[in-house]
Amino acid sequence: MQPLTNKAQAVNRAPMTFWERLYLINIIKGMFITFSHMFKKQPTTRYPEEKRAFSPVFRGLHVLNRDEEGRERCTACGLCAVACPAEAITMEAAERQTGEEHLYREEKYAAKYEINMLRCIFCGLCEEACPKDAIYLSETFAPANYTRKGFIYGKPDLLIPNPVTEASDLALARGVEA
Amino acid sequence: MTILAFDWGLVIEKLILIAVVVFGSLGIALYTTFGERKVAAILQDRPGPNRAGPFGLLQPLADGIKLIMKEEIIPTAANKWLFILGPGLAMTASLMTCAVIPWGSDIELFGRKIALQIADINIGILYVFAVVSMGVYGIMIGGWASNNKFSLMSSLRAASQAISYELAMGLALIALLMTTESLSLKTIVQQQVQGSWWNIVYQPLGFLLFFIAALAECNRTPFDLPEAENELNFGYHQEYSSMKLGFYLFAEYINMIMSSAIMASMYFGGYDLPFFDESTVAPNIAAMIGVGTLLIKIVLFIFLFMWIRWTIPRFRYDQLMNLGWKTMIPLALFNLLITGALILANS
Numbered sequence: 001m002q003p004l005t006n007k008a009q010a011v012n013r014a015p016m017t018f019w020e021r022l023y024l025i026n027i028i029k030g031m032f033i034t035f036s037h038m039f040k041k042q043p044t045t046r047y048p049e050e051k052r053a054f055s056p057v058f059r060g061l062h063v064l065n066r067d068e069e070g071r072e073r074c075t076a077c078g079l080c081a082v083a084c085p086a087e088a089i090t091m092e093a094a095e096r097q098t099g100e101e102h103l104y105r106e107e108k109y110a111a112k113y114e115i116n117m118l119r120c121i122f123c124g125l126c127e128e129a130c131p132k133d134a135i136y137l138s139e140t141f142a143p144a145n146y147t148r149k150g151f152i153y154g155k156p157d158l159l160i161p162n163p164v165t166e167a168s169d170l171a172l173a174r175g176v177e178a
Numbered sequence: 179m180t181i182l183a184f185d186w187g188l189v190i191e192k193l194i195l196i197a198v199v200v201f202g203s204l205g206i207a208l209y210t211t212f213g214e215r216k217v218a219a220i221l222q223d224r225p226g227p228n229r230a231g232p233f234g235l236l237q238p239l240a241d242g243i244k245l246i247m248k249e250e251i252i253p254t255a256a257n258k259w260l261f262i263l264g265p266g267l268a269m270t271a272s273l274m275t276c277a278v279i280p281w282g283s284d285i286e287l288f289g290r291k292i293a294l295q296i297a298d299i300n301i302g303i304l305y306v307f308a309v310v311s312m313g314v315y316g317i318m319i320g321g322w323a324s325n326n327k328f329s330l331m332s333s334l335r336a337a338s339q340a341i342s343y344e345l346a347m348g349l350a351l352i353a354l355l356m357t358t359e360s361l362s363l364k365t366i367v368q369q370q371v372q373g374s375w376w377n378i379v380y381q382p383l384g385f386l387l388f389f390i391a392a393l394a395e396c397n398r399t400p401f402d403l404p405e406a407e408n409e410l411n412f413g414y415h416q417e418y419s420s421m422k423l424g425f426y427l428f429a430e431y432i433n434m435i436m437s438s439a440i441m442a443s444m445y446f447g448g449y450d451l452p453f454f455d456e457s458t459v460a461p462n463i464a465a466m467i468g469v470g471t472l473l474i475k476i477v478l479f480i481f482l483f484m485w486i487r488w489t490i491p492r493f494r495y496d497q498l499m500n501l502g503w504k505t506m507i508p509l510a511l512f513n514l515l516i517t518g519a520l521i522l523a524n525s
Binding site: 027031033035037038040041042043044046088101 | 220222490
């Protein structure tokens with residue numbers, strides 16, 4: 001067969017010379033190789049103190065967005081739940097009452113909005129389906145939990161801090177995410 | 179100070195020395211386990227244990243506490259007494275070696291001249307050999323008492339390996355003893371302190387053979403066949419748990435320290451600091467410098483042991499036996515012959 005690269009080498013089956021049979025020289029050579037590794041840079045990331053940055057296209061934990069006045073953007077249309085291939089999203093819609101205009105932007109809102117993080121495959125299709133820019137995938141991942149229930153994230157877990165009343169919290173969250 | 183016509187000062191002095199040496203070697207052995215992991219890590223571009231305490235320095239304590247807290251399991255089919263005796267014997271044998279090692283020159287304290295050696299017996303090296311060959315009983319008994327085929331196989335390997343390499347070790351030593359004309363370790367070290375050269379200059383081949391045999395005696399890579407994980411699971415201490423396992427592992431590290439101390443004493447001048455005249459400082463300070471020098475030599479030897487372990491793969495069993503019987507023993511005999519001829523030519 002024609003060799004594909006020029007890296008192929010015939011196996012050397014010649015009997016070992018006296019110096020090769022002594023082994024000691026090759027052992028000393030090997031020991032110098034290991035010794036040289038003492039001065040090499042360690043590729044280790046010391047994890048809890050040091051974290052490797054995510055890639056710019058990383059898709060992590062979901063957040064529910066608010067508009068500039070702090071009103072929830074989600075109208076509970078259900079497009080994200082339909083788009084979800086893992087069927088991880090559940091929601092219940094409710095009608096906005098008078099006096100709640102400062103809480104919800106549209107006339108209909110999600111009274112319950114749950115994502116099961118164990119089912120979610122973090123594909124980002126909900127983000128693409130959303131017509132109201134209400135759901136986004138952030139740059140963090142779901143922390144460990146002892147129970148399955150702990151992985152079902154409700155509205156309090158998903159909503160971002162209110163930019164009007166909790167501006168400092170929002171800045172902090174953005175800083176951590178960035 | 180003479181009650182019952184007995185020098186009680188000597189007894190107290192020796193007891194203190196024994197306590198210091200035994201607990202000192204235990205402490206060093208503790209940190210040798212840590213050193214082993216650190217050296218392995220650094221040679222493999224890893225950081226190694228660094229979580230317990232600053233730089234992971236508390237890691238050996240954490241390991242010790244873990245071993246003590248673990249459940250003690252004695253298999254029902256095991257011979258209970260021998261099962262308990264095994265690790266104890268391994269530990270005792272390895273600790274007993276330290277009795278004849280001269281740790282430094284004499285110090286003067288409270289008007290007494292104290293030798294930094296537990297026992298300066300005139301058959302020092304023979305004693306070391308006798309005790310080292312006892313060590314294999316610990317392994318043998320442990321492996322047999324476990325009532326496990328793999329443990330038994332491993333202890334058989336350990337025993338035959340120890341016997342094969344003790345021969346080469348002894349023959350390499352005889353050549354050294356022909357030049358020193360003494361079996362006492364103290365005398366051998368004194369000769370090197372007073373003479374211009376260390377014994378390594380006179381016996382390079384002898385040292386190489388002794389060193390290889392010491393690797394095999396300590397069951398260190400490349401001769402760690404008794405614990406070959408891939409064929410014998412874990413070797414002779416497979417059925418052991420908790421501190422009994424700890425004792426076996428500890429005994430291995432203490433063996434390493436003791437063989438390093440013996441090699442340093444016999445071939446590398448013991449507590450002799452080169453290019454330094456001990457008579458220029460007070461005798462006590464000179465003795466302390468000597469102890470420090472010997473400790474540094476021991477640490478360097480231990481590092482060499484570890485360096486070899488993380489470089490060379492394990493021998494196959496037939497290769498081990500071939501090396502022992504067909505290479506080491508003829509070479510040791512050849513070394514003996516050359517040494518004898520040179521002594522004859524010089525006289």
